[in-house]
């Protein structure tokens with residue numbers, strides 16, 4: 001590794017000799033077009049769109065495979081390069097179908113973008129295009145359209161190098177080249193859907209998102225996957241106030257450019273689901289009845305007052321944010337004086353792998369423990385709480401954002417409780433038993449922070465609006481439709497639920513019972529955390545930013 | 553002000569002649585035109601009993617062209633994107649047909665539509681075109697949301713417009 005000086009488009013760049021031209025240029029803000037090259041994959045050098053002119057080289061060189069050398073002078077946009085690029089585009093487009101109107105990639109397609117930027121706008125090719133299979137289920141979650149494939153081999157390299165399974169390969173030759181799975185194989189590795197993101201065209205598409213929306217009609221919000229303790233950085237795609245897809249966001253400290261299929265598909269369907277708890281409910285005569293927030297919270301406060309502090313237990317949640325758990329812990333310990341507080345574990349031993357997936361299937365176990373969801377001195381842990389309910393010492397239970405009735409032991413004794421309040425976003429086992437159900441917002445509807453297994457604090461941002469928020473006023477990302485929807489339009493709408501962030505509910509009940517919670521926003525809660533919990537000292541939402549911050 | 557007055561030049565028009573001052577010849581001239589027109593055949597169309605046939609270039613309300621019983625539209629959403637009034641909403645779905653994609657829902661808010669014809673111009677399938685229809689009556693905003701039931705028209709009914717579009721391309 002030696003330091004070298006190269007000139008790219010007249011700009012003098014200092015870099016090291018291990019870099020290729022495309023890398024050196026990219027690191028210095030000069031973009032060179034590319035289809036097959038990907039920063040996280042090996043270099044294939046087969047698309048030829050990255051041709052650049054290097055002085056003293058007789059022919060144009062591909063920037064992705066040519067290493068920089070001392071004194072090299074590179075030009076990425078002179079006439080020779082422009083003509084070569086145009087020619088490459090013309091070759092690629094010869095057999096590319098005019099599918100943009102029915103192709104999900106349209107709007108975020110490299111080929112489409114480059115056709116605008118670098119192509120002459122017409123084709124000299126008059127013959128029939130090669131026809132191939134158009135609706136191939138190449139895997140359980142991925143669709144393949146062979147006509148659209150430009151044979152860049154990114155998907156093959158992803159499977160081989162990142163997912164570590166050899167599932168895809170080129171077959172046939174020349175313009176009949178196509179992608180196939182090995183005999184008896186299908187593209188079903190746990191990371192298979194990343195090929196959809198890296199495919200530069202619409203050849204590989206997300207089966208779940210297929211035809212749901214054009215990308216330019218959606219808003220995208222930076223957030224964090226809630227599928228496990230990794231906390232992959234994601235973008236939430238929303239249209240008409242419903243989530244349509246998740247895509248990974250690059251963060252080299254956490255998830256690189258990838259996310260797992262489970263996270264991509266299974267962690268957000270409940271936000272749009274039919275079984276959402278749409279508002280607070282109180283059980284009257286055996287059935288849950290919709291009531292207003294004031295009534296529900298007064299009911300909880302009134303009931304909790306009836307018990308002595310040793311008879312009340314609290315269960316926080318590793319699915320809830322640091323803020324939610326912190327306020328709950330303060331409420332339990334300061335307002336009610338209870339020491340019985342813990343959370344449920346969702347570890348699946350052996351449920352992890354070497355790439356991203358963690359055995360702990362919750363996003364915030366680390367954070368919940370740090371902000372106080374651990375039994376106080378002499379307090380009961382989760383097993384102790386179960387025991388306490390069984391022998392009648394624990395008579396009231398307050399749980400947030402977790403289906404605690406799933407706990408096999410707790411399930412058996414939970415009906416012995418005299419009072420049971422739960423925060424839930426969707427109907428579940430616990431809400432079927434609870435005396436009061438407080439509608440809490442899902443991770444996609446609230447601000448907050450979660451702490452992953454590396455002790456990295458990352459931010460959740462609201463992508464879907466509830467009744468307590470307004471998209472424009474609360475600074476949520478807006479699609480064009482959100483901006484211009486009028487009351488009489490059928491679009492830009494979608495259901496809005498009367499749910500609230502858990503910390504807000506707990507703080508309000510706490511205040512009824514004489515507590516002093518003066519938080520207006522999740523950020524206020526976080527500021528309080530940074531003052532009282534040492535690990536969080538000195539952090540702010542701004543410092544966490546979009547890439548997160550490590551705790552001490 | 554002074555400055556402008558300095559520059560202004562008084563112009564005195566010639567006085568009217570005696571005949572012009574009489575006015576009568578001018579009145580007679582006018583009467584002559586009125587009388588000749590009075591006895592010519594009428595050009596007024598007695599709407600709504602009589603209706604004009606609009607030229608093919610006329611832009612009435614947009615409709616969806618159906619061929620062999622299904623709409624041509626592939627739900628690409630380009631019309632919705634280009635529509636300056638944001639009148640169109642398309643929800644795509646998958647179909648067994650060769651086109652793969654079809655509009656599960658297609659709605660034009662006729663209160664928003666300004667009859668600009670951009671949707672027709674942008675459509676890659678000649679699937680949405682401007683019709684001859686201009687009589688739109690609603691009693692509520694809901695009624696003004698035209699779904700596929702009101703939009704889809706068999707190709708036979710709109711041939712002339714399609715021919716016109718081909719010619720004028």
Ligand code: SF4
Pocket residue numbers: 148149150151152153154155156179198199200201203204
């Ligand atoms: S399917 Fe996509 S990623 Fe794979 S080779 Fe073809 S164009 Fe490249």
Ligand code: SF4
Pocket residue numbers: 225226227228229230231232255259260261262263264356357358
């Ligand atoms: S690895 Fe974990 S955090 Fe990442 S996408 Fe999968 S479930 Fe989500």
Ligand code: SF4
Pocket residue numbers: 614631634635636637638639640660664665666667668669670671672
């Ligand atoms: S005619 Fe113009 S305003 Fe009306 S739907 Fe089409 S694009 Fe929109």
Ligand code: SF4
Pocket residue numbers: 101624625626627628629630631632642671674675676677678679680
């Ligand atoms: S532009 Fe044409 S094909 Fe596309 S959605 Fe509109 S009517 Fe359908």
